[in-house]
Amino acid sequence: MPGHGRHLDRRRFLGYLVAAPTLAVAVGLGADAASARPAKAAVPSPPQPEEIFDLGDMQDLAASPTSGLITVHVNEDGTAAFAVPRAEVGQGMTTAIAMMVAEELDLPLGKVSITLADARPELMMNQLTGGSNSMRSMYVPVRTAAAIARERLAETAAAKWGTTADRVTTRNGVVTGPQGQTATYGELAAAAAATATTRAPAPRLKAAGEFTILGTPQGRIDAYDAITGRKQYTMDLKVPDAKPTMVARPPTIGGTPASLDNEDEIRSLPGVTDVAVITSGIAIRAEAFGQCIDAIQKVRATWNPGPVAGASDDAVQQRLKAALPDLTTPVSLLADTVEADFFFAFASNSPLEPDCAIADVRDASAEIWSPLKAPIVAQGEIAQALGLPQDAVTVHVTEGGGSFGRHLFHDAALEAAEISQKMGKPVKLSWSRTDSFRQGRAHPMCVSRIRASYRLGNVLTYEQRHTSVQTEFGHGLGDMVTATASKLPVGGGLTLSQTIFELTQSSPYDFGVTVQALNEVPLEFSTGSMRNIYSPNVVCAQELVVDQLAKKMGKDPLAFRRGFLKDKRLLAALNKAAEAGDWGKALPEHMAQGIAVHSEYQASIAVLAEIDCTPRTVNRHVPDAVTGPRVTRVTVVVDPGFAINPRGLEAQMIGGVEDGIAMALTSSLHISRGLPLEGSWDNYFYTREWNTPLDIQVIILPNTGDSPSGAGELAVAPTMAATACAYARATGRLPTRFPVNHDDPLGFTPLPAEPSTPQSPTDGLDHVF
Amino acid sequence: MPTHTFILNGRRVTVDADDDLRLLWVLRDILGVTGPKYGCALDVCKACTCHINGKAFNPCSVRVKDISPSDEITTIEGLPATVGADLHPMQQAWLDYDVAQCGYCQPGQIMAAVAKVRQARADGREITDADLDELRNICRCGTYARIREAVKAGAQDM
Ligand code: FES
């Protein structure tokens, strides 16, 4: 019937047996239809675009015409291998993919090895990790390939035993015949191989009820390597002659070098092998990174100012204020209103691993290693910058030490390529910690203006106008939006950012006439999204207003939400969180609970946070740190649709909680004279042990569907919101500026703007414990 | 170039390096021991945490000349050897609690945790939440909750 077959699981992915020495099965990532969900039944607030078609759907749609194949290999040692065209930056993607392979192949998880594929331009939009779409877009194709492999192994064994495939069984990497004969996958791998590449018949995928691995809690496949120090990150790779390289940088964001005034002196410093003036600064290559840092102390250079050289926090705020749009939704004269503007400071998306890349650029070719979420885009832009054809540039995707939005961009890889070309030698480039905060991408400053009106127990209008310094998305996501623009259910004439806003934001409440929209102020800061794009700020502002509405309408925050939530899944999550987190329990003065909900990427989540704002806690002293209020207990209830790996999902929720707390309470950048003042982790106050909740409970609701949803970013927004709501109730003041400590006296002495990377201390032995 | 000798993961090593070169770069760039990670070189993030004579320290902020020939430096690679097993109990606890996300901070977290437990034991007591609050290691993936569980579990087997 027309209109059917539009769901992810009904899509068919064409499989092939690939000619190879041992069994290899490939599946095209392209699908025959997009997975746009049907619109829901009419509700008092008409559905906003995100509810019927979200960013993940857009990514599925963008990926569908692709002809690239992904391949599962079965080896003679009985293992299966799969090179996944995605990035692993801590989100557990490789473990989830290994589970998919193991499940459909009937192979123990420990026998599946997952590597990260190099940039493969033919995959086009199918090699982009972002927007939490990896699980959604890989789920059926990867299983299809593994299922074809399993069926092929069964057929091969059956033929060997003179029987038919339906009379043999597969389990734990072994095929068993009707008389109890056995053959391991390893023994069959060569015989099962195809001699010519042919189309494979569509396999039977397991139904969810048959799963023994998918949906069960599993430890990460890379855990052992991580805890023994064997896991190799980019800077741990041993690429011949790729020597440590760092860059002395200008004192303003995006500034450029005018001249290096003591090149000979720098060249003659201990260990220094090469010096090059590059677009972003003065590159120094040496035998050891410590020698690069030493040399940076000595650089005397003249700098051209960057595009926002004079900018300060105040000035940017003025620009945003001037750009705040009028609220246009008509409000009845008889209605009361809640109105507020919420301010969110710049925030850094820097992972713990500083931005880094290895580059080996030769005359006619180049090889790059970097943790990249959009490696094909990187490959194209690096090739262009080097003056090489795209296929002359090999881009290896390395394991990343975190991403949080940073690795959608390839700033370090592009820079390493430029340096290697200029020096004519391989380089191992690391940004310094200070570079990563000051010159790295930031989540832009923004203001959310909200007006809601209510009368006689009903909310009649909800208007939220989000005004932000412009966010760069990188060409990966940008290209997707452009390629699919005509098919997206959002109005024409929207910018890229506005389109993404519409595809990711929607109000979960029946608040009558509902408008949520974005406008941007074009300032040339180096920006990017941060776990995730708009939701933490938008949802935090929204939930604070919801609490205000509840208060004005004489209702408890929980009861109020129950009355206005549109979605049953969200309501179930909310109710469970209230119950498990003891909503409404008696708490001492200056302590309070806050509750918030969020749905995105087809998942639903509720978070209940308890905060301690007692003077005793707020005034704790920890050296070189901010303390302030402490969130003491967090209850997260998540309905992910289908949880591939509940243990991994729980880990993502816990991480999201820490991010949400940091965004609400402590972590921001202060811009002064065109540069963030923050230059170390004792300046940029991401959550630390002394501010982490002692009690975090994550409850995963029973599966409500068969297909996984995006979860890597899910917990950040509702935790930020719940923390803010709890703070408002504990202090009796509505916080409107975030993080709440942003306007406090600076909690640190800023590192100097020059040298751009400070010298390392020498007194480490005084702090031994 | 000056020569420096010390004991690294149970074996005596001798390296040529400038006196002022911080030990982290001696380990990573000269000796190729990459378990200790670079996260700041400011003695802040603690990703590089190792042990000197059984106690936690940050080699990014110690000059190689300040290490003496009798000093025993232990990196995450040499930690199991301190208990003579494949994995140190703290590493096993990290596996049991599936602590690592990106994993970048975790070698430093484990080394700091082991030292913290030893410190508490030296004071004649078990590790408390107040002790754990003193750990300064950054985990930007936010694995703190599982770290706390794992430290307590690992301590029981130490
Ligand atoms: S790298 Fe040594 S403390 Fe950060």
Ligand code: FES
């Ligand atoms: S696991 Fe990624 S920084 Fe800790």
